[in-house]
Amino acid sequence: MTVSTDIGRNDLDGKSLGEKNLGEKIPAFDIAAPRRVFPALIVLFGVLFALVPYWGDDVGLRESFLLAAVYITLATNLNVMIGYAGYINFGNIVFFGLGGYVCVDLVTRWHWPLVAAGPMAGVAVSLLALVFGSGILRLRGAFFALATIGVNEAVRQFVANFEPWGGATGIYLSFDAYEPLGGPMAALWTVYFLLVGVMVLSLLLSYAIKTSKFGLGLLAIGQNEDAAGVLGVRTPRHKALAYSASAFFPAVAGGLFFFKSGIIEPNGAFDLTLSIEAIVMIMLGGYGTVTGPLLGAFLYEELRGYLLTSPTVSQLQLVIAGALLLAMVLFAPGGLVGFIHQRWPRSRIILQ
Amino acid sequence: MIGVLASVIDGVLVGAVYGLAAMGLTLIWGVMRVINLTHGAMIVLGMFIAYYLSKVAGLSPYEGIPIVVVVAFAAGVGIYWIAVDRVIGRPILMSLLATFACNMILIGIGTALWTTSPYNIPVSLPGISWQGYTFTGTHMMAAAFAGLIAGLLYLFLNHARYGKAIRAVASNREAAELSGIPTKQVLAVTFGLGVALACAAGALIATLFPFTVLSGSNYQLKSFVVTVLGGLGNPAGALLGGIALGLVEGLATPFMPVSWTPIIEFALFVIVLVAFPRGIFALSRG
Numbered sequence: 001m002t003v004s005t006d007i008g009r010n011d012l013d014g015k016s017l018g019e020k021n022l023g024e025k026i027p028a029f030d031i032a033a034p035r036r037v038f039p040a041l042i043v044l045f046g047v048l049f050a051l052v053p054y055w056g057d058d059v060g061l062r063e064s065f066l067l068a069a070v071y072i073t074l075a076t077n078l079n080v081m082i083g084y085a086g087y088i089n090f091g092n093i094v095f096f097g098l099g100g101y102v103c104v105d106l107v108t109r110w111h112w113p114l115v116a117a118g119p120m121a122g123v124a125v126s127l128l129a130l131v132f133g134s135g136i137l138r139l140r141g142a143f144f145a146l147a148t149i150g151v152n153e154a155v156r157q158f159v160a161n162f163e164p165w166g167g168a169t170g171i172y173l174s175f176d177a178y179e180p181l182g183g184p185m186a187a188l189w190t191v192y193f194l195l196v197g198v199m200v201l202s203l204l205l206s207y208a209i210k211t212s213k214f215g216l217g218l219l220a221i222g223q224n225e226d227a228a229g230v231l232g233v234r235t236p237r238h239k240a241l242a243y244s245a246s247a248f249f250p251a252v253a254g255g256l257f258f259f260k261s262g263i264i265e266p267n268g269a270f271d272l273t274l275s276i277e278a279i280v281m282i283m284l285g286g287y288g289t290v291t292g293p294l295l296g297a298f299l300y301e302e303l304r305g306y307l308l309t310s311p312t313v314s315q316l317q318l319v320i321a322g323a324l325l326l327a328m329v330l331f332a333p334g335g336l337v338g339f340i341h342q343r344w345p346r347s348r349i350i351l352q
Numbered sequence: 353m354i355g356v357l358a359s360v361i362d363g364v365l366v367g368a369v370y371g372l373a374a375m376g377l378t379l380i381w382g383v384m385r386v387i388n389l390t391h392g393a394m395i396v397l398g399m400f401i402a403y404y405l406s407k408v409a410g411l412s413p414y415e416g417i418p419i420v421v422v423v424a425f426a427a428g429v430g431i432y433w434i435a436v437d438r439v440i441g442r443p444i445l446m447s448l449l450a451t452f453a454c455n456m457i458l459i460g461i462g463t464a465l466w467t468t469s470p471y472n473i474p475v476s477l478p479g480i481s482w483q484g485y486t487f488t489g490t491h492m493m494a495a496a497f498a499g500l501i502a503g504l505l506y507l508f509l510n511h512a513r514y515g516k517a518i519r520a521v522a523s524n525r526e527a528a529e530l531s532g533i534p535t536k537q538v539l540a541v542t543f544g545l546g547v548a549l550a551c552a553a554g555a556l557i558a559t560l561f562p563f564t565v566l567s568g569s570n571y572q573l574k575s576f577v578v579t580v581l582g583g584l585g586n587p588a589g590a591l592l593g594g595i596a597l598g599l600v601e602g603l604a605t606p607f608m609p610v611s612w613t614p615i616i617e618f619a620l621f622v623i624v625l626v627a628f629p630r631g632i633f634a635l636s637r638g
Contacts, residue, residue: 088445135626141444142387147625154618322456329449330438
């Protein structure tokens with residue numbers, strides 16, 4: 001485990017693997033222990049995350065946590081591409097928006113129950129991602145990053161002109177849509193619990209990928225794609241699968257989120273800013289780790305909430321987020337988790 | 353038929369200005385392998401400098417261009433030393449994020465200063481009427497300026513001593529350093545030049561269309577499309593790519609609603625990127 005963590009971090013740090021590992025003592029601990037403990041910790045975290053607002057019956061806290069759950073889902077899945085495979089995807093939000101559209105369409109037009117429409121949206125968008133991915137994943141580095149922006153903008157413009165999905169005005173949900181979940185008030189809680197579930201599953205998926213052979217292949221691609229190919233990693237298949245897998249939960253989360261909002265329109269659904277904010281969260285927490293995006297997204301959401309409500313700096317929210325990102329990139333590219341790992345190597349048992 | 357021709361000519365004129373903007377992007381990429389994501393913010397900066405020059409000093413945007421270029425060059429060199437210098441040679445993610453962070457900061461400041469309401473620079477130039485179609489003077493003037501600046505850049509890169517140094521750094525930085533070229537300074541100057549091109553293009557675009565603080569992202573995307581058409585890192589290709597994009601826009605306008613044009617552009621963008629990553633006019637490897 002420790003070795004693969006190093007691969008992920010060193011690659012994007014630009015430092016060679018060997019030089020870093022020679023000087024650093026790998027702490028001795030039971031390799032198998034984190035495999036048992038870590039997933040349990042994630043589930044425990046999810047349960048607490050779901051129950052804290054519910055016990056307090058605190059609607060404001062629920063809204064804040066709901067947004068945090070969406071952010072954590074987006075950042076965690078994006079990290080599979082950015083942190084593991086080293087492919088910068090600026091247009092990850094296209095999955096979120098398309099998932100939202102598919103789910104809302106299924107619920108309003110075909111009267112599917114939400115619990116079926118959400119996963120269906122995930123499956124549909126994952127398949128679409130497989131198609132997109134097989135095309136644009138032939139590109140590398142900056143070219144791939146540019147293409148992902150192109151895909152997002154093309155899809156946004158297409159949906160804005162696509163009349164069955166309401167064109168530029170989007171789709172509104174009527175109150176009837178919430179009846180099967182026991183009315184709008186109860187539906188909000190249900191959606192919240194479902195979103196927390198999606199968040200927990202995302203984190204578990206991220207951990208499962210990282211500890212699997214598949215994940216090792218991705219980390220190798222991130223390190224040196226040609227070398228990985230020579231060593232037997234089937235790079236096109238690995239990349240396409242990772243791209244597709246990183247589409248599933250964002251799509252489901254998009255479905256739930258826009259169902260809860262009651263409206264979906266192209267500019268809100270395919271908001272490139274949110275896509276980039278997810279990258280800020282990953283950088284803040286530490287890319288290539290499981291807990292990094294989680295911490296980063298949670299911190300970013302809390303910070304954003306504070307900045308938006310504080311009257312003096314609300315206008316400068318973008319400036320502060322940008323300055324934060326710049327500082328992280330220039331001075332702490334490993335993020336929070338990277339910093340902690342460097343300081344206290346044993347922390348890797350808990351902070352995967 | 354003449355209507356289509358008129359629309360195509362108009363598209364090509366505007367396309368030349370897009371090409372000028374894209375030259376800034378592609379120059380920076382070619383020399384230091386950095387995609388400048390502040391590009392859109394810089395185009396907007398050019399627009400607002402031209403706006404204040406015309407409003408406060410009474411200069412027409414064409415007279416103001418030298419001032420725009422000088423201010424933009426200084427801004428570009430500043431951004432280079434603050435954000436880009438430390439990420440040169442590091443993985444591409446870092447330079448993308450560093451320039452994007454600058455973009456966020458600049459857009460945030462711009463929004464606080466100017467809100468997001470639309471501005472425009474009133475310019476009146478006599479147009480040319482032909483067969484009942486009028487070619488607007490501003491479009492022809494903007495294209496002429498774009499051509500002029502592109503020509504100056506060509507002369508500078510190919511004949512001036514410093515221009516040759518820039519090309520040397522682009523082709524091999526270590527060898528350039530060994531030959532006594534101060535490569536860091538060259539990189540900073542190149543970044544300044546790229547930003548100056550973006551700002552000059554912004555000032556010209558401001559004479560054609562109304563603009564807001566947020567217009568930059570739209571023109572930045574157009575610049576990406578153009579650079580990809582022309583081949584990343586190839587300034588001459590960028591100008592051709594801009595004209596090609598203008599041609600596509602001009603051809604599409606008479607036949608379909610305007611809102612469909614971006615779909616064609618982005619579809620073209622992704623297809624060309626996947627099929628011809630070196631650009632459709634690939635003269636040399638980028």
